[in-house]
Amino acid sequence: MNVVLSVIFCSLAILLIFKTLLVPLTNRLLGLKSLRIYVVTNIILGLILASYAASATDWFYYTGSLTLFVVAVLAVAEGLSIVVFGDEKYKSILQFCIKRYWLIAIPSMFVLVALSLMLLSRSFVGPIPEVAGCQTIKELSISCNTLNPEDLALTPDGKFIVVSEFGGIEPLSRPKAGQLILLDVQSKIRLPVTIEFAENTWGDKSCVREQQQPMGPHGIDIVQRDDGRFQLAVVSHMPYESVEMFELSKRSDQDGWMFTWRGCVLAPTVNHLNDVSLASDGSFYVTHMAPHDFSVVEFFITTITRSDTGYVLRWDSVTGFSQVPESEGGQPNGVVFDQSNTILYVAFNLSDRLVAIDLEEGRVLRSYSLNGPDNIVLNDGSIWVTSLNHQILDTLRCQEIGPCALPFSVTQLDASSFDVQRQWTFRGEPFGLPTVALPFALDSGAQQVMLGSFRSDRIAFFNLDTE
Numbered sequence: 456m457n458v459v460l461s462v463i464f465c466s467l468a469i470l471l472i473f474k475t476l477l478v479p480l481t482n483r484l485l486g487l488k489s490l491r492i493y494v495v496t497n498i499i500l501g502l503i504l505a506s507y508a509a510s511a512t513d514w515f516y517y518t519g520s521l522t523l524f525v526v527a528v529l530a531v532a533e534g535l536s537i538v539v540f541g542d543e544k545y546k547s548i549l550q551f552c553i554k555r556y557w558l559i560a561i562p563s564m565f566v567l568v569a570l571s572l573m574l575l576s577r578s579f580v581g582p583i584p585e586v587a588g589c590q591t592i593k594e595l596s597i598s599c600n601t602l603n604p605e606d607l608a609l610t611p612d613g614k615f616i617v618v619s620e621f622g623g624i625e626p627l628s629r630p631k632a633g634q635l636i637l638l639d640v641q642s643k644i645r646l647p648v649t650i651e652f653a654e655n656t657w658g659d660k661s662c663v664r665e666q667q668q669p670m671g672p673h674g675i676d677i678v679q680r681d682d683g684r685f686q687l688a689v690v691s692h693m694p695y696e697s698v699e700m701f702e703l704s705k706r707s708d709q710d711g712w713m714f715t716w717r718g719c720v721l722a723p724t725v726n727h728l729n730d731v732s733l734a735s736d737g738s739f740y741v742t743h744m745a746p747h748d749f750s751v752v753e754f755f756i757t758t759i760t761r762s763d764t765g766y767v768l769r770w771d772s773v774t775g776f777s778q779v780p781e782s783e784g785g786q787p788n789g790v791v792f793d794q795s796n797t798i799l800y801v802a803f804n805l806s807d808r809l810v811a812i813d814l815e816e817g818r819v820l821r822s823y824s825l826n827g828p829d830n831i832v833l834n835d836g837s838i839w840v841t842s843l844n845h846q847i848l849d850t851l852r853c854q855e856i857g858p859c860a861l862p863f864s865v866t867q868l869d870a871s872s873f874d875v876q877r878q879w880t881f882r883g884e885p886f887g888l889p890t891v892a893l894p895f896a897l898d899s900g901a902q903q904v905m906l907g908s909f910r911s912d913r914i915a916f917f918n919l920d921t922e
Contacts (some may be wrong), residue, residue, distance in 0.1 A: 456519035457846065458759075471560045471592040478556065481549055490542045494534040498513070499529030513882060516581030517844075518574055575759050576610040579845035579861060586858045586885045591879035595884045595906075595915040600642040601636065603913050604907040606730070606830050607893040608677045610703065610712055611685050614639035614640050616893065619689065621909050623746075624727070630692045632668035637711065638905075640895055643914070644662065649823075650701070650714045657686065657700040657737055658718025669693045674730030674742070674789070674830065676879070677703065681735045682797075688731045688739055696722040696739060698731055698770070699747055727765075730830055732792040732799075740779065740799060743785035748857070757805045758847050761785050767801055780817040784808070789831035789840070800838060800870070802828035809840060810871070823873040825866065830891035830907075838868040838874060840907070841889040850888070858911045859887040865904065879917070886915040894919070 458513040470477065484493070487540040499635045504527035514520035537545045552559050567878040584592070589599040599747035605621030615637045622633035637646040652666055671693035680686050722728050745753075745764035757764055765769040767782035767790055785805030792799055798820065799812040809828050811820045829842035862882035869876055891907040902919040 456517075456523065457574045457578055460519055460522055461571040464567045464571040467898070468564045468571070471564050474556055478511045478553055481553055482658070485546050485549055490545065491538055494537050497534035501534065502529040503527075507529070507635075512880065513581065516576050516579055516862075518580055521530040521580075522570065522574065541721050567841060575846070576848040577846055579849050581862075581882070582884065583852055584860050586860050589883075589913060590885070591882060591887055593881070594879075595663045595881060595886055595917050596636075597885055597913050597915055598769045599913040600643065601638070601914050602912055603633065603909055604911065605673060605909045607716060607803050607891050607905055607914075608675050608687070609640075609893060609895055610637075611677070611679065612705075613896060614710070615646070615712060617675060617677065618689065618897070618914070619675045620905070621673060622692070624670040624671075624673070626694055628869050630671050630838075632693055633672045634670065635672055635675075635689065635714065638914070641897060643916070646711060648714050650716055652716045653702075655718035655828050657702075658698075659720045659775075662697060662719040662721045664699065664716065664719050666807075670699065673728065676731050676733045676739075678733035678735055680737060686717075686733055686737065688733050690728045690731050690741065691719075692728075696726065696728055698722070698728070698739065700737075707857070723776055726768065726776075729786075729788050730790045732790045734792055734794055736771070740792050741768050741770065742790045742801065743765075743768055744786045744788070751817065754805075755847070757785050761806045764805065765798065779812065779814070780810055781819050784810075788829050791831045791833045791838075793833060799885060800831050800833065802831050802840060809838070809868075809873070811870075821873050825864075829889070829909075832891065832893050833870060834894050836870050838870045838873075839865070839892045839894060839904070841865055841892050843888070844882070853887075858885060858908070858913060860885055861887045862885060865889070865892045865906070881902060885917070886911065886913065889915075 457620040505524055506526035508514060508520045510511055511520055589597045598863050601618055603621040604618045606618045606619040618636045618638055620633040622631035624630055635648045637648055670691045672874055673690040675689050677687050687701040687703050689699045691697050691699050698720045700718045702717050704713045706713055727745055727747050729742040729744045731739050731741045763783045764785050765787045767779040767787055768776045769779055770776050782801060784803035788804040789802035797814045799814055802809050804827055807824055809823045813820050825842040828840050832839040842864045844864055849861055850859055865879045867876045888908050888910050889906050890909050893905045896902055903916050906915040
């Protein structure tokens with residue numbers, strides 16, 4: 456809504472420049488014998504828009520709904536004032552405005568442009584709770600045992616969750632070292648990961664990683680290979696841009712999993728990676744977000760223009776990297792390869808859309824619009840994705856350190872149609888800026904969803920019976 460209203464206000468500001476066009480139109484209105492149709496249209500349209508603006512939950516906390524409601528009320532008030540004071544009084548006011556056109560038009564243009572910019576930069580104007588401690592406030596349960604849990608992946612036995620503790624990326628933050636950890640599904644207890652190193656057999660022979668080198672994990676994925684072994688892929692920003700390969704194997708001495716490094720693949724120098732999705736033959740798809748010199752200014756401009764900044768790459772050991780057709784968009788983020796149907800799902804964070812690409816035909820099958828989608832989870836025929844119920848500049852209201860408790864949503868979509876199956880909206884929770892929603896089952900059979908975030912000292916989770 457914000458973008459649409461912003462475009463409308465900006466267009467009206469530009470339209471005010473053309474006095475030779477607007478004055479004749481106003482004179483036609485002045486020439487009408489009766490303003491009855493104009494009055495009825497204003498009142499009916501105003502009531503419809505006001506009802507629509509106020510229909511959303513907590514609508515008074517959002518600049519788009521507030522602005523639309525005020526405009527609608529003004530339209531109704533204009534119509535009623537004509538009824539009360541008569542047509543001639545209204546026409547005399549219009550004639551007054553025409554005689555002093557530029558005196559009124561110039562300030563109006565500044566107001567319209569200011570409204571347009573405000574709608575683009577700010578969405579949520581409601582209260583943001585101060586986050587202190589790890590107590591559950593409403594629907595979300597909290598566990599403060601991770602640092603920036605950007606991506607999550609369930610282990611093959613369903614008992615643990617691999618967590619990518621994100622260290623940051625440019626231009627939004629200086630990259631720092633992060634790590635991989637395990638969380639126990641039942642208790643949410645954090646378990647350290649010990650990585651053993653073996654020969655590079657799953658990556659590119661030219662890629663080398665020393666044991667002491669730091670890793671900057673980002674997107675992750677787990678798949679069972681054609682040979683029966685389990686492969687974990689991790690996008691890393693340190694010490695260079697790469698995709699790291701690990702074998703997951705069960706521990707013989709205790710309950711848990713071992714991580715064995717089995718190679719890596721260096722990204723082309725022009726590419727800045729985000730998320731990865733594996734195929735059973737060891738090949739993978741990875742998102743290229745934007746050029747390495749992509750600035751903060753360009754980032755904010757792209758949030759407005761929705762222009763293309765990146766694409767999806769495919770890698771295999773024979774051909775190396777190649778660009779996936781029809782995968783261009785504004786900051787490609789989450790990616791999931793559905794091998795059984797040869798469909799690639801891609802979330803474009805700055806284009807505000809999720810798409811399904813038919814890889815055999817090289818075309819987009821369907822698209823779904825939502826604000827700021829991040830990582831994607833494909834589970835039992837459903838796509839799970841998070842979205843932000845605010846604009847990017849709203850985050851400036853948050854403290855630099857700690858969770859940013861802005862509102863967000865989790866959506867479950869039918870993967871074959873993108874029809875919404877269920878949706879959960881959260882506001883006022885001690886958690887925010889979500890990146891991933893991962894459904895899983897407890898030993899009791901109860902279903903939960905775990906949430907990660909690129910800026911948080913915690914994970915959150917909720918039961919699927921939460922409305």
